[in-house]
Amino acid sequence: MDIETVLHKTAAWIILSASMGAGIFVVLLVSYEWIKRFGVFGETLFLLGVVYFFYLCRKTIQPTIDRFFRRKKYEYQETLVKITEEAARSIYTDELIEKVCKCVYNVLYPRKLCVLLNTERGFVLTGCIEHGEYKKTAERPVVLSLEDPLVEWVKKHKRVIQRDQLDKDPSYQKIKKSAKWFIENDAEMLVPLLLKDNVVGFLVLGKKESLKKYTFDDLRLLENLGRNIGSVLNNTLLHEKIIERERGLRKKIESEVQKRTKELQESKLALLNMMEDVDEANKKLLEAQEKLQRSYEELKRVDEKKDEFISIAAHELKTPITAIHGFSQLLQNDKIIENKEMRKKFLKIIDKETKRLGNLVTDILDLSRIDLGTIKFNYQKVDLYEVLESIKREANVLIREGLEINYEIEKGLPKIITDRERLVQILLNLINNAVKYTPKGKITVGVKKEGAFIHFYVKDTGIGIAKAQREKIFERFYQIDSSYTRKKGGTGLGLSLCKEFVERLGGRIWVESKLRKGSTFHFTLPVNKNENLNKTK
Known part of the structure; x- marks a missing residue:
């Protein structure tokens, strides 16, 4: 235990003792003469009353002290479900990151908590919460490359990296150099956000504001949270890709309509200048208008099909995700875990729905590559x-x-x-x-x-x-x-x-x-x- 922790605990107990001592002194002062009438029996009852009074004071004041010094107690399973459900309500990635930062802070109270997100450039700093205040990172600097040894180590071992293990555990020596940024930023825990064998991001936690060490329950909470948040983060990224795809299609359609409209206007001017026969000119103009109308109807049909596709794709994505989430929740039930046949059945369903989701994403990506000409x-x-x-x-x-x-x-x-x-x-x-x-x-x-x-x-x-x-x-x-x-x-x-x-x-x-x-x-x-x-x- 360091000197700061000792000083904080001493101050807390001085406040507690002073509060209770003052109360006891007042009671003694008021009731001393009255208690003397009952002799030893009265004094014994009085002492028991003092002990009970001390217990009540401690029970009342202790939660306040815990909140003041960031020593909140929590129930592991309930907290894991609560944070996961709160994160699952997020539609956009930035919203999800902010929620995760605030939820984790309100349970563990780290001095600093950052999120690194997997992008094409590498793992970038996306958002931080420091002393309870969340800040979105505007510049998003690259902290780790995608091929960094630390990333490969996490993919292989799929576990949380603890700061004090970097010096003690020989298996960490290969990645100690890669962890320079985390050491310089006084990080205590590096939590991978996992989706199967892929690392979609990291949670980086500093020391606790209470100056206490992270407990076994803290480590267990963070490891399971890393898997759950990794899955939710993947869903928000897919949702944003669909929205981006929709915007691209809409922009393409608008551009095509403008192009056809311009062609019509040019055709109209050319016809008026070239045709001496007004009836013939009107006839050709009418044909051009009908052609434009047909083109517009075709573009409108494509737009409607696109909207229908966006709706269907969202539903088709949600269906396997819902099944995976539902059966994953069921697998947390102790009775189901003990039943091998039922567990095997549920895992088979999860595997089938995961393949279905993967095939759908592959089709969407192939469609995008065909349109972009990059296939x-x-x-x-x-x-x-x-x-x-x-x-x-x-x-x-x-x-x-x-x-x-x-x-x-x-x-x-x-x-x-x-x-x-x-x-x-x-x-x-x-x-x-x-x-x-x-x-x-x-x-x-x-x-x-x-x-x-x-x-x-x-x-x-x-x-x-x-x-x-x-x-x-x-x-x-x-x-x-x-x-x-x-x-x-x-x-x-x-x-x-x-x-x-x-x-x-x-x-x-x-x-x-x-x-x-x-x-x-x-x-x-x-x-x-x-x-x-x-x-x-």
């Missing part, structure tokens, strides 16, 4: 049998009761030069689509060689597609309009991404279908890269 393809020699074995493992998770999946794979298939990851993504999207629209029945996945191309197909016995809708199903955001499909949901991105990938890889995609009989989605890919490049050109 890349990794051409390599691909073993189709190995790919199909991987597909079988993934597809088995999708198949539900009342549904079976078969494979018709031709023998002697050659290795092809293509992008393996995109091929897997195309096949899984088509299988997932078949599962979604086949209540009961059979799905068949087939592969065969046709000349210089490999022909893939996914056949189902589902609800089928009306002829009027077959040409539209590969459009972005388009969803078949039926009561069954509305129940199943989806973003309308899967088939449009399949078309983009197949055509960019040098193949083509089409569908054959009959209502209430089922559908077959076909696509081809060239065997050799040269065929691929020629086809793309």
Whole structure:
């Protein structure tokens, strides 16, 4: 215990003793003569009364002293749930960081508490709370690089770094140099905000204002809080990306409308100057106006589809997140933890929903890369049998009761030069689509060689597609309009991404279908890269 702590405790107990001593003195002064009448018995009762009075004084004054010297007591589990629920209400990242700083401060009372956020530049200082006052960092300096040894150490060990362990524990020697910023800023605890194997940020805590050491409960609270806040932080970042995407689409549409309006005005002036025949000029002007109206209606339709997509994407993101959060909460129940089968079932559901969330985010990012023209393809020699074995493992998770999946794979298939990851993504999207629209029945996945191309197909016995809708199903955001499909949901991105990938890889995609009989989605890919490049050109 340091000298400051001793002085603080001494001062507190002097105040407490003085308060109680004054009270006892007054009582003694007033009741002394009266107590003497009862002799030893009266004095004994009086002493018991003094002891009880001392107890009441201590019980009354101690909480005030604890608050004054920042020694608040808390219940670990209740505090963890309370802070996590408060953080989960945040929509934006800055709002979340401020809430976390204030909540942690009001429980542990660190002299200083900072948040570092994972960005493209590195881990930047985002916000701090010092002596109870929160300040948002405007400049956001980089504190750690993304490849820093300290970051790699945290990814591997997934635990809190304590200041006093940097000198004592040999396993920390490799990262001691990287921790220079934390040492210079008198940090005591470095808490990673984790999302699976990724570090999305850090909580940096200084010494406690009470000058006490961090306890085991403090460490346990911070470690679990790091995992929970990491998940919530990832959700707010995804939400902000969706909003940014919406703004970009809106700006693009507004720019297109302005461009078309300008073209109309220029066309109108050119027609008036060039045409001597007023009737002919009016006719052409009317045609131009109708063309603009059609363009406007088309842009309006795209805008409506975009708004619908934003709404659907938000819902599709929220659905697995809600499931993950719900089953994670259930897993905190001691009875469920002891039941291995139930725990295994819940973890399987969490894993399935996490994969679903990951696939949705991948589709959104691929869509963004296509629009920006930054999407890349990794051409390599691909073993189709190995790919199909991987597909079988993934597809088995999708198949539900009342549904079976078969494979018709031709023998002697050659290795092809293509992008393996995109091929897997195309096949899984088509299988997932078949599962979604086949209540009961059979799905068949087939592969065969046709000349210089490999022909893939996914056949189902589902609800089928009306002829009027077959040409539209590969459009972005388009969803078949039926009561069954509305129940199943989806973003309308899967088939449009399949078309983009197949055509960019040098193949083509089409569908054959009959209502209430089922559908077959076909696509081809060239065997050799040269065929691929020629086809793309």
